[in-house]
Amino acid sequence: MAMLEVMGLNVYYGAIHALHDVSFQVEQGEIVTLIGANGAGKTSILHAISRLIPVKSGEIAFSGQPIQGADAHRLVGMGLAQVPEGRRIFSQMSVLENLEMGAFTRRDKGELQSDLEMVFGHFPRLKERVRQIAGTLSGGEQQMLATARALMAHPTLLMMDEPSMGLSPILVEEIFEIIRDINREGTTILLVEQNAHMALSVANRAYVLETGSIVMEGEAAALMDNDQVKNAYLGT
Template identity: 60%
Template sequence: MLNVNQLSVHYGMIQAVKEVSFNVQQGEIVSLIGANGAGKTTILRALSGLVKPSQGTISFEAQDITKKQPEKIVASGLVHVPEGRHIFPGMSVMENLELGAFLYRDREESQAILKTVFARFPVLAERKNQDAATLSGGEQQMLAMGRALMSRPKLLLLDEPSMGLAPIFIKEIFSIIQEINRQGTTVLLIEQNAKMALSIANRGYVLETGKVVLEGTGAELLESSEVQKAYLGG
C-alpha cells in the first residue's frame, strides 16, 4: 500500500532523515519507534507532503506521491493526525469535524461519516457544540482522530497519539486504534510508548538518528534485547 524508498529529508544543512526505506501493507498496523530527534515526525510530514524530500520516492497504492501537494495526498486517502493534535480553538467540536469532511460536497455522505465517528467517539457527540479548546487532552486526541476519519482515510498516519495523556486515556486511545484498523483502515503509528505501540503492531521499524536500524514483527521487536534496553527499560 505504501512504499518508501531511500527517503532523505534535509532542514537546511541538517539531514533529519537518511535514506530510509520501509513499507506498509494494506490492513496492517506498522509502528515507527525511536528516541526524540530520530526523524519519525519528519518522515510522516514527508509522507503527507508537508516537507519535500531531498532524495528518494514515496508511492501510495502504486502512485508516486513524492511531489504531490498535501490536499491531493489527503484526497488519495492518506491522512495525517499530527503530534500535538492541532484542533482548532474557538471552533466547536462539530465545526472541527466538519472541516475534516472538506473533500465531500455531498452533505448526505458527510452526515453518514459523521454518524460513524459519533458512534466510535460518543463523547464528541455529547460535546458537539462545545469549544474544542475546552476538551481534556484525551478528548482532544479523540477529536483529532475523529476529524481525520471524516475524510475516510485508507491509511491513517498517527503521530504520538498518547503524548501527554493520563494512563486511562492511553489505554482507550490504543483500543480505538485497533478498532479503526479492524474496520478496514491501515495505520502507520509513531509513538514514544514503544511497548504499547509494538504490542498492537503487525510490524515495526526502529529509527536512530534518521536511519532504520532494526525491523521485525511487533512481537520480535518487543523481545529484542536491543529494543528492551533502549526503549523498554529492560
C-alpha cells in the same frame, strides 16, 4: 503492491541531514509502527509523506502512485490522512466544525451525517460536546477529536503521530483500543510512537528509528522480545 512504499527518503533541515535513506513499506490492512527516541525523525517521516516539508531525494508511493510531487492538499482526497503530533485541532472552532473540516475534500455531503454517527460511535464523548469550542476540551478529548477528524476523510491509510502524548495511562489504553477498532474496520495504520510498549502491542510490524536511519525492523512481537529493543525502548 504495498499500500505505502517509501524508498531512500532523505530530508534536510537547512544543513542538518534529518532522514538518511529511509525505506519502509506498509501493506494493506496492517498496523505498522515507527518507534524511536525524541528527535529520531519519526515526525519528519510523516511530514515528508504528507508533503508538509520538502524532500531532498527518495520516492514515496501511495497505492502504487508516486506522491512526492503532489500538492499536500490533494493527498487527503487520495485516501491519506494524518493525525498530527500535538493534535493540532482548530481550537477556536467547534467540535462539529473540526469534524466538518476533516471531511473537507469530500463532496458527498449526504454521507456527512452517517459519518458523524460513525465517529461518535468510536468517540461518544465528542457527541456530548459537539457544539463546544474545541480549545476548551481536555487533552484526551482533543486527541479523540484529532483522530475523529482524520477519520471523517475516509482514509485508507491513517497516519498517527504520538497519539499517546500527554495522556494518562487509562486514556492511552482507550486510544489504542480505538486504534485497533479502526484497523479492524479496514483502515491501514501507520503509527509513530515514543511509547514503544503500547505501539508494539498493537502493531503487526515495526521499524526502529535512530538519528534519522532505520536500524531495525521486524514483526512487532519479535521486536518486543529483542534485547536491544528492550534495553533501549522498553525500559526492562
